[in-house]
Amino acid sequence: MSFREKSAWITLVTVLVCxxxxxxxxxxxxxxxxxxxxxxxxxxxxxxxxxxQVVLTVIAAITTPKDGRAPRDERETLxxxxxxxxxxSVLVLLVLALFIPGHLGHTVIDxxxxxxxxxxxxxxxxxxxxxxxxxxxx
Amino acid sequence: xxxxxxxxxxxIRRLRFEHGEMTQSELAxxxxxxxxxxxxxxxxxxxxSLEAAFRIAHVFGATLDEVFQWQE
Numbered sequence: 001m002s003f004r005e006k007s008a009w010i011t012l013v014t015v016l017v018c019x020x021x022x023x024x025x026x027x028x029x030x031x032x033x034x035x036x037x038x039x040x041x042x043x044x045x046x047x048x049x050x051x052x053q054v055v056l057t058v059i060a061a062i063t064t065p066k067d068g069r070a071p072r073d074e075r076e077t078l079x080x081x082x083x084x085x086x087x088x089s090v091l092v093l094l095v096l097a098l099f100i101p102g103h104l105g106h107t108v109i110d111x112x113x114x115x116x117x118x119x120x121x122x123x124x125x126x127x128x129x130x131x132x133x134x135x136x137x138x
Numbered sequence: 139x140x141x142x143x144x145x146x147x148x149x150i151r152r153l154r155f156e157h158g159e160m161t162q163s164e165l166a167x168x169x170x171x172x173x174x175x176x177x178x179x180x181x182x183x184x185x186x187s188l189e190a191a192f193r194i195a196h197v198f199g200a201t202l203d204e205v206f207q208w209q210e
Contacts, residue, residue, distance in 0.1 A: 002173075074190060076172065076175070134174070
C-alpha cells in the first residue's frame with residue numbers, strides 16, 4: 001500500500017473517531033450543545049485529531065517501503081483531483097441543505113455544528129473516494 | 139473483457155521480463171512513478187499520459203505501439 005493510500009486511511013479513521021466522538025456526545029446529550037462544554041469538546045477533538053494524524057502519518061512514513069514514498073505521480077494527482085472534486089460537490093450540496101435547519105429555527109450554535117458536520121462529511125467523502133480509486137487502480 | 143478494463147493492451151510485463159526481469163519498482167523509478175501506478179498500467183486499469191507512455195517505451199528501447207496497442 002502506498003504512503004498516499006495510507007494517508008487517506010489515516011484521514012478516514014481519525015476524522016471518524018474524533019468527530020464521531022464530538023457529534024456522538026452532542027447527539028446523545030452527553031454534553032450540552034449550548035454551553036462552553038461543546039467548545040471544550042471541539043477543541044479537545046481537534047487537538048486529538050491533529051496529534052493522532054501526526055503520529056499515524058509518521059508511523060506510515062516509517063513503515064512504507066521506499067517505492068511507496070515516491071513523489072506524487074500523475075495517477076495519484078488524478079486521484080487527488082477527482083476525489084477533491086467529488087468532496088467539493090458534496091460540500092456544496094450540504095451547505096445548500098443548511099437552509100433547511102436554518103428555516104426550522106435552530107440556534108446559531110446548532111447551525112455551526114451542522115456546518116461543521118458538512119465539512120466533516122466532505123472530508124470523509126474525499127478520503128473514501130481516494131481509497132476506492134487507489135483500490136480500483138485509478 | 140472486464141467492463142472497467144481500458145481498451146488499451148500493453149506488453150509491459152513481457153518487456154520487463156525480457157529486460158533482465160526488471161521489477162515494477164525498478165521500472166517505476168526509471169520513469170518517475172510509483173510502483174502502484176506501474177502495476178495499474180500493467181494491469182490495464184490506468185491509462186498513462188502520453189509523456190509517461192513514451193517514458194516507458196524509452197526504458198525498453200521500443201516504439202510506443204510495441205508497448206501499447208489499441209483494442210476495439
